Amino acid sequence: xxxxxxxxxxxxxxxxxxxxxxxDIAWAxxxxxxxxxxxxxxxxxxxxxxxxxCSFGVNVSDGSEKSKTSDGLDDAKMDEDNIYCxxxxxxxxxxxxxxxxxxxxxLSTKKLVKLxxxxxxxxxxxxxFSTCGNFICTxxxxxxxxxxxxxxxxxxxxxxxxxxxxxxLLRFHPSPLKSEIYAAGADNxxxxxxxxxxxxxHKLRGHISQVTGISFKSTAAECDQLVTVSRDKVLIAWxxxxxxxxxxxxxxxxPLYVELEGVAHIxxxxxxxxxxxxGKLQQIxxxxxxxxxxLVETDFEISRLLYCSTRQQVTLITTEQNIIVYNVSTESERxxxxxxxxxxxxxxxxxxxxxxxxxxxxxxxxxNSKHFKLYDTEQNMNCRLxxxxxxxxMSLAASHKLLISVGKDCSIHLWKLSxxxxxxxxxxxxxxxxxxxxxxxVAITHNGAKGFASACQDGSMKVWQLSRDKQDRNKYAFSxxxxxxxxxxEVNCVTYAVNNKILATASQDKTAKLWSADSNTxxxxxxxxxxxxxxxxxxxxDQVVLTSSSDxxxxxxxxxxxxxxxxxxxxxxxxxxxxLDHGKFxxxxxxxxxxKLWNIKTxxxxxxxxxxxxxxxxxxxxxxxxxxxYTGGADSKLIRFTDVTETVRSEALDxxxxxxxxxQTLQCLLHAQEQLEKAFKLALVLDKPKATYxxxxxxxxxxxxxxxxxxxxxxxxxxxxxxxxxxxxxxxNSRHSYIANLILQHLLGDALVHSTQKFYNKGNLVxxxxxxxxxxxxxxxxxxxxxxxxxxxxxxx
Numbered sequence: 001x002x003x004x005x006x007x008x009x010x011x012x013x014x015x016x017x018x019x020x021x022x023x024d025i026a027w028a029x030x031x032x033x034x035x036x037x038x039x040x041x042x043x044x045x046x047x048x049x050x051x052x053x054c055s056f057g058v059n060v061s062d063g064s065e066k067s068k069t070s071d072g073l074d075d076a077k078m079d080e081d082n083i084y085c086x087x088x089x090x091x092x093x094x095x096x097x098x099x100x101x102x103x104x105x106x107l108s109t110k111k112l113v114k115l116x117x118x119x120x121x122x123x124x125x126x127x128x129f130s131t132c133g134n135f136i137c138t139x140x141x142x143x144x145x146x147x148x149x150x151x152x153x154x155x156x157x158x159x160x161x162x163x164x165x166x167x168x169l170l171r172f173h174p175s176p177l178k179s180e181i182y183a184a185g186a187d188n189x190x191x192x193x194x195x196x197x198x199x200x201x202h203k204l205r206g207h208i209s210q211v212t213g214i215s216f217k218s219t220a221a222e223c224d225q226l227v228t229v230s231r232d233k234v235l236i237a238w239x240x241x242x243x244x245x246x247x248x249x250x251x252x253x254x255p256l257y258v259e260l261e262g263v264a265h266i267x268x269x270x271x272x273x274x275x276x277x278x279g280k281l282q283q284i285x286x287x288x289x290x291x292x293x294x295l296v297e298t299d300f301e302i303s304r305l306l307y308c309s310t311r312q313q314v315t316l317i318t319t320e321q322n323i324i325v326y327n328v329s330t331e332s333e334r335x336x337x338x339x340x341x342x343x344x345x346x347x348x349x350x351x352x353x354x355x356x357x358x359x360x361x362x363x364x365x366x367x368n369s370k371h372f373k374l375y376d377t378e379q380n381m382n383c384r385l386x387x388x389x390x391x392x393x394m395s396l397a398a399s400h401k402l403l404i405s406v407g408k409d410c411s412i413h414l415w416k417l418s419x420x421x422x423x424x425x426x427x428x429x430x431x432x433x434x435x436x437x438x439x440x441x442v443a444i445t446h447n448g449a450k451g452f453a454s455a456c457q458d459g460s461m462k463v464w465q466l467s468r469d470k471q472d473r474n475k476y477a478f479s480x481x482x483x484x485x486x487x488x489x490e491v492n493c494v495t496y497a498v499n500n501k502i503l504a505t506a507s508q509d510k511t512a513k514l515w516s517a518d519s520n521t522x523x524x525x526x527x528x529x530x531x532x533x534x535x536x537x538x539x540x541x542d543q544v545v546l547t548s549s550s551d552x553x554x555x556x557x558x559x560x561x562x563x564x565x566x567x568x569x570x571x572x573x574x575x576x577x578x579x580l581d582h583g584k585f586x587x588x589x590x591x592x593x594x595x596k597l598w599n600i601k602t603x604x605x606x607x608x609x610x611x612x613x614x615x616x617x618x619x620x621x622x623x624x625x626x627x628x629x630y631t632g633g634a635d636s637k638l639i640r641f642t643d644v645t646e647t648v649r650s651e652a653l654d655x656x657x658x659x660x661x662x663x664q665t666l667q668c669l670l671h672a673q674e675q676l677e678k679a680f681k682l683a684l685v686l687d688k689p690k691a692t693y694x695x696x697x698x699x700x701x702x703x704x705x706x707x708x709x710x711x712x713x714x715x716x717x718x719x720x721x722x723x724x725x726x727x728x729x730x731x732x733n734s735r736h737s738y739i740a741n742l743i744l745q746h747l748l749g750d751a752l753v754h755s756t757q758k759f760y761n762k763g764n765l766v767x768x769x770x771x772x773x774x775x776x777x778x779x780x781x782x783x784x785x786x787x788x789x790x791x792x793x794x795x796x797x
Contacts, residue, residue: 008607013642020036020045020321022037027306027315030311042095050341050380084125119156131173139170158195163185164185164186167183170183175223188207189207207230208232233255235263237251237289254291262274266314276302280295292334301319303318303319322343322345324339324385326340350633352394353618354403355623360377363630364396364425366395371385372386372396390411394439395407397443398444403415412442414476415427436456441455453496453503459507463503486513495536495538511529512529512545512557533549535575546579548575554574554577568598571592572591572592573591575590580621585598662682666679666683677711680695684723696743724744724747734775
């Protein structure tokens, strides 16, 4: 068994995937979890760890839902029934599917408790729970109807039709004593109904564009003020008339000159927080109506605003599905914001990543966005969005605390880790128009940042010299050392040798080239690939270069004479390669998402890891420990792999030791001919066909059929399947055919009588046993004929 343990083993110990794809999002009342809509599931995400706790949906449901959906609803395609919207209360989660089905989940047990048709024409576009949590309100997308459901009594309370739908915004009155529901219609008017009497109470007219937020000043039944915001760039405060208590009137109209996406009351209704689409967060006093800027941020576009009164936190949802959580301090007249957490709901494609900081604590990740992410690997992967580029960031390179980012905006940005703020990059300097096309790759020198090289899609390469100011040690600058037309086609990769004296470039022109890092001198060309070369790396210990290509091969090249030393084949395009364990192994990442670990000495693939479902663009290996690495690709998955070689070896040793002890026990029992039932089960566990045959044979020789029957009856289903495999092995020899057919008769007889013991046709049982059984039957039939003739001859004598 120890021979099967490979030289090196890695296993995924953490996976960070997409959990939010846009649209509906809700915050739990205690502030510990955020519920996010992601296609056909609703994910419950822990705010502290950014990990998915559980998911609600058809594809992750248990058998109880299947039993509920089987009667009359089989025509619905469950695997394609996406969730359009959802709402949550303290105890339940309600989701509306594209098929028109409404499902009610219990949060505590994670089980589906109710399922019914929405009765709307077309899918439900908005769903909302009442304040008491006993009613659900749904808005249809095509019939302009609002329906209120009493799910505890399985009834529809009312259908409200006196408005132009659909209602993209629904709110119940925050007091459970009031049976009022507010809906923003397609005519930008807010309608208020009493769903108890089914009468229309109010029409709040004033906005000229889509209403995006409604907030009540308090949760009391006598609340007489609410605030609405819209994309018409106006906030309107509504006051309930003191005389009649039956009509709402505009008490204040505040133009904010920017599209508004959400509103919430804080500080017990004394202040209002308004989220602007441009990224600003503004505070408005409800008495003086003075406006203050809480957050002046233009790098993000905000789509939603959430407020948790329990934790006094505000969450901003950006259009790129990022979730930014702030603490709100209302002790002073001016509220103060403090960034608490940033969660990445949707990564899109992960293009590049690299480690930086002491002990490789931080991981910088470039995705298909102009903002790249900085993760703190020691603090539950706490994330910080780094802003500065005007277009997609394509590549990252780091040396200790310095980081260089390049992208489609043809600019180069230099960053440094901040000493005062954890998980934050301080911008040092930048240069625009450094290349004439997209900068696809960048590399920085090892053992101290003295320079870096950038490669462009137009085939050019530029080498830069990095300098540090002598007076101000926090001031850096970089200047061009030389530029070269490196390749005829796009340059995919550039990297430095360990001694920083040689540069290597890989291009779509099917070649890789070695350059002098100090001067514009071509040292050699590596020719041999039949398609474009994607990646090139220097060995950390040997004078060899590793390349990967679209011709599905890895090649090791000698730096001395530029000849190909080794060639390793894979099934598809190899996009990224890295050396592991001080140059002893190679890790390759392919376009089919498969990772392979190669032993350089033996040229053997020692492990294949299938964790990704799409192209793997980036691999980041920790240079400090070499015991873990991260991978990211087009499937938006960020996965951490850890070296588990010692664990696997120790487990193999323990299994081997346990097996030896069991084999010793089995031999002792067989030798003493005691406790044969225990020995029989032990032989099945160890998969010993000869031992099981000897035990059964001892009972057959004693003509103890009852003991044989009892021996088979005490076995469970798994043990019976193992015994069937032993029967198949016995049937190949005519000497063992009697016992094999005897046991087969018992097993198949039980399977025919008891439906719970059906073995079906596992392991091609019928196909394998039928020829042997027929052969043994023919041999026994011929033997019976010979015996009959012998008996006839004896009687005639």
